[in-house]
Amino acid sequence: MKILALLGSTRKNGNSEYLANKILEGTDHTIVSLADKHIEAITDLRHTEEGFSPVNDDYEELVHLMLEHDVLLFATPLYWYGMSGPMKNFFDRWSQYLRDERFNLKEELTKKKAYVVITGGRTANVKGLPLVQQFNYIFEFVNMEFTDYMIGSGVKPGEILNDLPSLEKAERWNTHFRNKNF
Numbered sequence: 001m002k003i004l005a006l007l008g009s010t011r012k013n014g015n016s017e018y019l020a021n022k023i024l025e026g027t028d029h030t031i032v033s034l035a036d037k038h039i040e041a042i043t044d045l046r047h048t049e050e051g052f053s054p055v056n057d058d059y060e061e062l063v064h065l066m067l068e069h070d071v072l073l074f075a076t077p078l079y080w081y082g083m084s085g086p087m088k089n090f091f092d093r094w095s096q097y098l099r100d101e102r103f104n105l106k107e108e109l110t111k112k113k114a115y116v117v118i119t120g121g122r123t124a125n126v127k128g129l130p131l132v133q134q135f136n137y138i139f140e141f142v143n144m145e146f147t148d149y150m151i152g153s154g155v156k157p158g159e160i161l162n163d164l165p166s167l168e169k170a171e172r173w174n175t176h177f178r179n180k181n182f
Contacts, residue, residue, distance in 0.1 A: 001028065001070040001071065002028045002029065002030070002071070003027055003030070003069060003070070003073055004030050004068075004069035004071070004073065005023075005029060005030070005073040006032055006034055006072065006075070006087070006090065007033045007075050007076075008035075008074070008075060008076030008084035008086050009077050010085075010086065011077075011157065013157055015119040015154035016075040016076055016117055017033075018157075018158075018161075019075065019117050019150070019160060019166060020075040020117055022167070023170045023173045023177065024174070024177070026178050027178055032062065034084075034086035034090050037058040037059075037086075038057045039057055039058060039062075039086065039089045039090060039093065040055050040057045040093075041089055041092065042096065043055075046099070052096045052100070055096075059090075059093050059097070062090070063097050067103065070111075071114075071115065071147075072144075073114075073115045073117065074117070074135065075117040075119075076117070078118050078119065078120030078121075078124050078128045081128075081130060081131070082130075082134070105142075106143075109143070109144045112144050113147045114146050115147055115148055115149065116132065116135045116146075116148075117152065118151045119153070119166075120152075120154075121153065125153065128151040129151075132151070148173070150173075151166075153166065
């Protein structure tokens, strides 16, 4: 089984990336920083006669990666009580690719398991709950199993190291993934 981690942070070596790396240590995985990819914002053409047109960016590469992996790990900092901009652009483009007959993406996503990592300030465990619900609605829409989530506390790089419950949960997920229990 293969895991794809999609990092939503625009900061290198931040707290959500740290947790993702901790979770994935020793597993068969691919990590993609969405901020490093050229992803155009959605131009919503769902209700026009011509429909969506091809977009010259890196998004199709991400679609192929999703299809090649069994588990999708979404890691994002809590920005203004929601997911990061790169992560939001990533999900907005599903509107286009769920209609693209070349991929049958909606059906393929039903075969995946989703995990979510959110990091934010000291009250993120409460203020991040609406974002957990948003992820739940997204996964529910495509009938993808939302297996688990964690909300870590850390703003400045490295502060996550003070959040022992999140570090312990990351270790449990890592053991789970290394034992291929997903």
